[in-house]
Amino acid sequence: MKACKSDSEMKLKGIAVSSGIIIGKAYLVDRSKVKITYQYLVSQEQVSKEVKRLEDAIRTTREQLITIKNHMPENIKTHSFIIESHLMILKDSMFADASIQRILNESINSEWAVQKSLEEIREIFKQIDDEYIRNRIEDVENVAERVLRNLSGEDQKDLAGIDQRVIVVAHDLAPADTTELNLEKVIGFITDGGGRTSHTGIMAQALKLPAVVALETATDLIKNGDILIVDGNTGEVIINPLEGTIAGYKKRQIQQEKFKSSIARTSHLPAETLDGYRIAIKANIEFLEEVESAREYGGEAIGLYRTEVLYIKSKTLPTEEELFEDYRQVAEIIAPDPVTIRTLDTGGDKIAAVAMETDDEMNPALGLRAIRFCLKEPEIFKTQLRSILRASAYGKVQIMFPMISGLQEVLDARAILEQARQELDTRQIAYDHDIKVGIMIEIPSAVSMAEVLARHVDFFSIGTNDLIQYALAIDRINEHVAHIYEPFHPAISRMIQQVVAAARKAGINVSICGEMAGDPLCIPILLGLGLDELSMNARSIPFIKKIIREISMKDARLDFENILKLSTAKEIRGYIINRMKALIPELEGKGYLYS
Amino acid sequence: MELIKEFRIGNNLGLHARAAAKIVKLGNQYKSQLFLVKDGQEVDGSSILSILTLSCPKGTEVQARIVGDDSESFMEELGNLIDQKFGEGK
Known part of the structure; x- marks a missing residue:
């Protein structure tokens, strides 16, 4: 993609499709398009x-x-x-x-x-x-x-014939080509073409070969025998690196290997700080198929089950049976641990079956979606609620309403839930009568009203992605302002603090299910805030658990107090990075401690 | 004999390469001919490219039309394959 030259080394950035760092000699494979001749045949x-x-x-x-x-x-x-x-x-x-x-x-x-x-x-x-x-x-x-x-x-065989330890550089590699690579010798590969969903990437992962694709100009810029550093985690490729750069990457490479094996070893242990404080670590999932991997990564429960897929992909609205079947399976697999099912969190424009004309919405993020859409379409909402209730007879299920801006919505949503329960009672269908009902805290007005809201629900889950977006008035998709999107903005810590305090006062559970929960640098703050649980992408779990196990609650509380005295995101980020360097030095090699 | 049945594609990636390949492979075991119909468009079920270009992501309603002597067992096996989401995940 972009090439920038600094001294004699050159950096390229592509898409990382298979992880790991490798350093080695380039071996160009001529897999450029065959020159085609065009001829008319005369006889x-x-x-x-x-x-x-x-x-x-x-x-x-x-x-x-x-x-x-x-x-x-x-x-x-x-x-x-x-x-x-x-x-x-x-x-x-x-x-x-x-x-x-x-x-x-x-x-x-x-x-x-x-x-x-x-x-x-x-x-x-x-x-x-x-x-x-x-x-x-x-x-x-x-x-x-x-x-x-x-x-x-032309000879097809040149790939199998490689007999030196090299990094293959090609215009493009077909999946069939990757299987022909001599695995004793080839340590990884990079290509000009390809993308995130290439089958070549899947093959590379299966072969455990670090690989970066979509570099566009690699075969033009790299010559046979050039020394290359390929970072299969970040997508960076460095051509003819300086001594210092090589030394740095070598160190990172070793640390990473050590780190990988150490976090995998501890991912099944509880997330317990050095001084014995435990926090629940759960997984966010979108598909039924992800439940098992959530467990494998050490997730203790499902903290957020997103339910939009069944609505978005289908041309007709999913039926109560279909939804029930899906939710029941998730509940059964994760039982006896709970799954928190979030009700529909999208707008009518995304649901083909509703085909609502919402093109005129200037700001879809502030438009008719999530709980607002559900309250406007009570039948659609009630169908989903009945399915969730029915699934609750098969495991431990919790209901969560998204995008709550004030108490009225909670009351209205609860009224519809009550109707759904009565309908099931009439049909004599079993469900968990003590099912817990919670809300997402992601709109600033809900933060202000947290004390009131806490008296009407069983738990809070803070959706930091939207909370940051709404609180800082930043559209993350808008590239001109995306850089201002900042979890370390002091306002965010204060808002979370307010929500936690309200939850404590009412004696209800409070968790975080946004990206902050899976960000290693945010962990000391989140621990210091005293949250009950963190829910994140399953793949982040082993790493986050490892960090929690290496710090103490006493330190985290102290750090949080110190952070509250700082007034800019930059200061807070700097403080955290210094603290983490001192607490868990090996993180530096992971590439996490760069501001 | 001609059989027609409606299916709903349930696996997450829809009729992508692996799923389409499984359908073609299944069809190779039967004498009957399979046709897939979506939104009135009918394609040859023995052609992986035709199946891919029919474009069937998750949730798509597809009609299968099977013509031939062994259409019955072919339809049954096809139904199993789709119901079991092509063996992908649970």
Whole structure:
């Protein structure tokens, strides 16, 4: 993407698709697009010869892919479907038959015909709405490229023949190419092309090869034998680094390895500070399928189950049965620990089945969404509430209303919940009659009203992402102001403090479920604030637990008092970084302690 | 014999490469021909590219039309495959 030159070393930034830091020599693989010649064929004889030439190339490609599939290392066998799907693309009528027809009908050479078929398929893929499926055009391109290389008679074997310990640098690598890499020798790879959803990235992770893609200009800027540092965590690639840079990365590399193994070892231990204070660590999830990995990462419960997916993806509104089935499974898997199900937190514009005309909303974040939308569409809301209630008979379920701005909304939402309960009573369907009902605190007015609200609900969960956005009047998506979005703004700590105090006074539970909960630097503040639980992306859990286990509550409280005396985000961030450096020096190597 | 049945795609990624490949692979075991219909558009169910370009993310309603002698068992297996979300996750 961007290249900037400092002294003699050069830095590139791409997309990290497989983690780990590697330092080594560059090995350029010529996987640049095969040069295509365009020819008209003049005789019938030439045409038949050309058809045979393409058929041969397709057969050779098929044989190569089958060999690759059969020789895949045991540990990546589960990904053999990628090669299988390439084999299917190869014989697909839209590709193979269409190309042969083109030679026959248009009297053009094989390369041109393949190119035209690819173009046509590309046009069709462009129309696909779903980004993930649309990006599968990459797989078609990989297959076409291999056929074109076979047509040109170029050697396909150069990848398996690498016999030095190197970092492969290529314009693009097909998933099939990555499996051919000599794993004894290749320590990682970087490419100009690709993206976050490339199958090549999946292969790299399975092979445990650090990889960075989408560097755009890597093959232009890097020469064979150049020394490279590839950071598969940040997407940074440094060409011909200075001695000091190498030393720095080597240190980071070692620390990271140590750190990785140490946090994995402790992720199942409770999050308990050095002086014995325990805080619950829960996971935020969006799909039923994530429940098990939440457990694996050491999550003690589900602190936030987002329920929008079933509404957004479908053309019709999900039925009570469908929702119930989904919620019941989550409740059952995580039982006896609780799952907090957040009711619909989006607007009508996102729900195809409602197809509400909201284009005229100037500020969707301040518009008709979440609890406001639900209160306006009580039937949709009630259906969801009945499903959640029914699931509560199968595990421990809590209900959470999002985007509450004041007491009236809580009362209105509770009234509809009451109707839902009565309907279930009439139908004689079981549910947990003591189900806990809580609210998200994410609008500044709710912070001001926290004391009143606390008397009407069973728990608070502070959604820091929206709270920061609404409190600081910053649209995070707007690039001109995104940099002002700042969890360390002193107003935010004070607001959280106010909410915690209100919860304490009413004797209810209070948690945080925004990104702050998974940010290592925020942990001393959040501990010092005295929250009951933190809920975060499952992958952050082992790291956050590790940090909590290495600091004491006494220190955290003291730090928090000191932070309250500081008046700018910059001062607070500086203070925290210095404290963390002293408390957990190994964090520095992780790249976390840079302001 | 011709059979027609409605399905709803339930796996998170929708009919992406792996799921589409599984459908094609299943079809290879039968003599009957599979066609998939979405919003009135019908495609050949033995072509991975046609299935992909039909564009079926999670929640899409798809109609399967199977023509041939063994359409019954083909439909049953197809139903199982979709119900089990192509073996992806739970």
